[in-house]
Amino acid sequence: MGDLPDAGEGKRGVDGHLGxxxxxxxxxxxxxxxxxxxxxxxxxxQFSVLTMLAAYPxxxxxxxxxxxxxxxxTMSVIVxxxxxxxxxxxTPHRVHGRIQTIALTDAGExxxxxxKKRVYALEAEMLADLAPETQAAIRRWLTRIAQxxxx
Numbered sequence: 001m002g003d004l005p006d007a008g009e010g011k012r013g014v015d016g017h018l019g020x021x022x023x024x025x026x027x028x029x030x031x032x033x034x035x036x037x038x039x040x041x042x043x044x045x046q047f048s049v050l051t052m053l054a055a056y057p058x059x060x061x062x063x064x065x066x067x068x069x070x071x072x073x074t075m076s077v078i079v080x081x082x083x084x085x086x087x088x089x090x091t092p093h094r095v096h097g098r099i100q101t102i103a104l105t106d107a108g109e110x111x112x113x114x115x116k117k118r119v120y121a122l123e124a125e126m127l128a129d130l131a132p133e134t135q136a137a138i139r140r141w142l143t144r145i146a147q148x149x150x151x
Contacts, residue, residue: 029126036118040111041085045070047119049078050087050104050112058101087111 005012007024016024033044042050045068052067053059059067065075079102082088087108090100104112127135 032122033119036122037115040115040118042111042115045074045078046082047112047115049075049082050108050115053088053102053104053108054112057103060099060101064102082108 007013007028011017011020012024030044033047037043037047048068048070049064052064056063056067061075061079062072064079065072068075068078070078079088079090083090085107086105088102089105090102092100130138
């Protein structure tokens, strides 16, 4: 048995399968983000939920699960932890009483502001050696492959 290749080598490099390379990059991104957010006590999924709440306030847990790309079960754990930390609050939906909407608290607003600074600085570092046109092409490509296929 030989040594396993490091990221960027062999099938973990430019000769690798696209799906694997995307997954490998996402895994590395998560590790880097969580290192930057560690002392804030925030995980990448929590950061994603807070970011989505800042952009789209007043949605339900089910809506947030779809936006943050997590299962409803995972979202319930994330919401419980964010509630316990005082970063979000629930209120009854104004029309559908059984549905609860979620919004950032003042502490949540402060947390997402601090966290975004760190994550956006990391993203700027990741893109630093790429021309703006290349960055735009990568964003378009990633967006396109995430969109549902139409037939």
